[in-house]
Amino acid sequence: MSPAVLVAAVAAITVGSRAVSVALLPPPRGPLAGVVDRLPAPLFAVLAATTLLGSDHASASGVWLAAGAALVTVRRRSLLLTVAAGLAGALVGRALA
Amino acid sequence: MTITGDVTEAPDEPAVLVAAIPVAAAIGVLGVVYGAVAEPVLGPGLTIASSVAAFSGAAQFAMVGLLAAGGSAGAVLASVIPLALRHVPLAAILRPHLRWGRGRRVLLSWFLTDETVGLALSRDAQAERTVVLSGAAAYSAWVAGTVAGVAGASLGAIAPLAESVFPVLFIGLAAVTTRRRRDAVLAVVAAGAAAVLLTVAPGAGVLGGLAVAIGVAAAGGRR
Numbered sequence: 001m002s003p004a005v006l007v008a009a010v011a012a013i014t015v016g017s018r019a020v021s022v023a024l025l026p027p028p029r030g031p032l033a034g035v036v037d038r039l040p041a042p043l044f045a046v047l048a049a050t051t052l053l054g055s056d057h058a059s060a061s062g063v064w065l066a067a068g069a070a071l072v073t074v075r076r077r078s079l080l081l082t083v084a085a086g087l088a089g090a091l092v093g094r095a096l097a
Numbered sequence: 098m099t100i101t102g103d104v105t106e107a108p109d110e111p112a113v114l115v116a117a118i119p120v121a122a123a124i125g126v127l128g129v130v131y132g133a134v135a136e137p138v139l140g141p142g143l144t145i146a147s148s149v150a151a152f153s154g155a156a157q158f159a160m161v162g163l164l165a166a167g168g169s170a171g172a173v174l175a176s177v178i179p180l181a182l183r184h185v186p187l188a189a190i191l192r193p194h195l196r197w198g199r200g201r202r203v204l205l206s207w208f209l210t211d212e213t214v215g216l217a218l219s220r221d222a223q224a225e226r227t228v229v230l231s232g233a234a235a236y237s238a239w240v241a242g243t244v245a246g247v248a249g250a251s252l253g254a255i256a257p258l259a260e261s262v263f264p265v266l267f268i269g270l271a272a273v274t275t276r277r278r279r280d281a282v283l284a285v286v287a288a289g290a291a292a293v294l295l296t297v298a299p300g301a302g303v304l305g306g307l308a309v310a311i312g313v314a315a316a317g318g319r320r
Contacts, residue, residue, distance in 0.1 A: 001170035003139055003140075003143055003164070004143060004146075006160070006164075006170050006173060006174075007139070007143055007146060007147045007150065007151070007160070008150070009170075009174060010147070010151055010153075010156055010157070010160050010173065010174070010177050011147070011150035011151040013156075013174070013177050013178060013181050014151045014152070014153045014156050014177070014180075014181055015150070015151070015152075015206075015207070016181075017181035017182065017184045017185075018184050018188075018206040018207065018209040019203050019206045021184040021185050021187070021188030021189075021206070021209070022184075022188045022191070022192070022195075022202045022203065022205060022206035022209055023199050023202050023203045023206065024199075025185070025188050025189055025192050026192070027192050027193050028189060028192065028193065031318070033193070034318045035311070035314050035315045035318065036189050036190050036192075036193070036314075037193075038279070038280065038283060038314040038317045038318060039186060039189070039190050039310060039311065039314040040190050040214075040215070040218050040274035040280075041271050041274050041275045041280040041281065041283060041284040041287075042271075042280075042283045042284050042286070042287035042288075042309075042310040042313045042314050042317075043186060043187075043190070043287075043307070043310040043314075044211070044215055044267050044268075044270040044271035044274060044284070045267070045268075045271040045284035045285070045287045045288040045291075045310075046287050046288060046291040046306040046307070046309055046310040047211060047263075047267040047270075047303075047306065048264050048267035048268045048271060048288060049287075049288045049291040049292050049295065049306065050291060050295065050302070050303060050306040051263040051264045051267060052264040053291075053292060053295045053296070054295060054299070054302065060260065062260070062261060063260055063261050063264060066258075066261035066264065066265050067261070067264050067265065067268060070264075070265045070268040070269060071268060073272075074268065074269075074271070074272035074275075075272075076272075077219075077272050077273050077275065078269075078272075078273070079116060079119055079120070079215075079216070079219070079266075079269040079270065079272075079273050080115075080116070080118065080119045082265065082268060082269035082272055083119035083122075083123065083265055083266060083269055084119070086261060086264075086265030086268065086269070087258050087261065087262075087265065089261075090258050090260075090261035090265075091258065
């Protein structure tokens with residue numbers, strides 16, 4: 001398979017999975033609606049853990065300081081503040097390394 | 098002022114775009130990294146084309162990483178399919194907030210990413226508008242970042258930040274989608290369980306994490 005065909009296949013899988021999911025999934029009902037309603041925060045928390053622990057840089061102190069600084073701000077529920085704090089933590093970690 | 102059916106809504110595009118700034122900036126930084134990493138593997142044209150056509154950092158980094166390591170096309174597709182399955186729970190949690198018909202939802206799906214869904218759930222504004230505006234900002238940043246990376250742009254002093262961008266972004270999205278104390282408890286439990294799973298079975302990856310999140314959300318409704 002040539003690289004161009006492979007890129008096209010990756011794009012087709014990605015774009016197709018988005019389209020099919022959004023177009024065909026009905027609004028959840030019954031017990032499933034409750035699960036879906038509770039899903040967002042655990043889902044993003046799991047993605048945070050996955051990217052943190054699955055990263056090639058998981059052993060770097062800057063990544064952990066970034067995560068720690070971001071966690072300090074979560075009660076404010078401001079994405080801008082959390083990202084700014086996290087990146088500031090990463091810079092501090094880098095300076096200390 | 099926009100009138101949609103019997104619902105009257107104040108225009109809030111500037112607020113949505115302000116909320117999208119950290120997302121677009123983070124994605125732009127990763128785009129530069131992707132462009133720089135992918136260009137020696139795919140060449141300049143195909144690298145930019147991949148970002149234009151796929152708009153998926155996770156899938157594109159997986160593809161380039163495997164190709165650079167000598168992986169086969171089959172290995173690339175086998176790694177991309179589980180990542181694509183992530184769109185099912187994302188669409189499921191967004192679906193109750195969508196009022197558009199199926200045809201327009203297909204167009205909307207171009208911008209279905211973790212980040213745009215998180216922003217849409219965190220705002221009172223019409224979900225479709227938030228996904229489109231924040232998605233357009235993120236897509237522009239991703240493609241522009243890729244072009245800059247291909248052209249040899251250097252992140253300079255902010256290069257060390259790239260590795261921290263996604264953990265921080267997802268922590269922020271978990272926070273803004275937490276509406277009740279119970280959500281916070283479930284998020285902590287899910288993150289802890291995922292950490293244990295990934296420590297014990299590093300190969301569990303995204304699919305294992307998704308299973309943990311769905312399991313915790315399901316268990317969280319039991320009394």
